[in-house]
Amino acid sequence: MADFKGKNVIVTGGSRGIGLTIAQSFAQAGANVAICATNEQALETAAQTLQPFGGKVFTQTVNVSSPEDCESFVNNVVKEFGSLDILVNNAGITKDNLTVRMSEADWDAVIAVNLKGTFLMSKAALKVMFKKRSGNIVNISSVVGEMGNAGQANYVASKAGMIGLTKTFAKEFGSRGVRVNAVAPGFVQTAMTDALPEDVKEKALSAVALKRFATPQDIAKAVLFLASEDASYITGHVLAVNGGLYM
Template identity: 45%
Template structure:
């Protein structure tokens, strides 16, 4: 049985991706930063109900040593790491003139360094296997920028560059690396927006609706599949036609 490791997968987009890959037949290694993330949360039960194995691995993905241990633990538990989805991410929004160093550094560490850490160690496992799929969560903010998100936009733009570099470095070992760039997706974060903010966002979207987490999971499923065996170094925008 093949195994998928998804970071930041207790809820939201990460959980949707984990459940979709479970339905595709992958054993699932869930990850989040604390046990509390999985409290009052039925994602483990939903995944096991599909008939695959599932285990939670608590890890701060911005921490190099913790990631090294977690990847080792996942490999020992499941025997392989066939798909890595770098989904973990946070926001600490603020306009440039008022953004603190802490706001900037924290987002860089969680969103960007986590991708390096995971690619570094899970990539080594895949190199020994001579196969694997790495899928990174970028954002339209990394393609077009977004006011109030200099830190977040910087990380997502960096992830695009990292994706292309990993694709070039690991392609000869049978490993693909691609990114998806979601637009405005219905999550607890967008639920907090005012009606005016939602209307302004919808006005930019050709399809005139917010995306669903399953819209992201479906594209990740494709990139993890054999149908995407010759797709690497690509960034797929999943935005309903924003900024066209």
């Protein structure tokens, strides 16, 4: 595992699920880790799992679709840690429905968190990264952003939009020493997938070459790779972590 000792990392949506595993992996690799999410209680519980690794830990309740929240969070992280090296845009929501039944409010809500939130938090982080002429952004997209998915028009558009943002950011920020990449997970083993009936699980897995769901650790390993010096000449890339579901 790459060494992130002394590196200062933000993981949005780091209170649970994939974001928490990403945050724990960075903490285990020696980083100072700041997490934000919408639920204060969940953030506190998550922070307790990060502290034993010995780096600094910072939490803040943030709505990533608010520019003021994003700026205040980045400013506070810099105050606490001294700088910012890595941003992982992981916060995300779904509000699924077939397009004909999808409300405008549900369309707006998902785009606001997943896509606009990525834009706003990156913009806030860039102020720090541009000044020191180095930095690293990893966006958590999804396989459905590459292949489409019935019943998720808002989510798919947001995740495809994150891929467009990743490539545009890479072109805009490369000359300032900032690399920007995306990870596109397939099915990930979560409480949601655990609760699926066996036959639904089997059907989903039949399309996956590796015949298992990803663990959150599978996703975190890809994020740490892209954020590490091992990926020093990689930018604008979308790393598929989907077990061969889509190639």
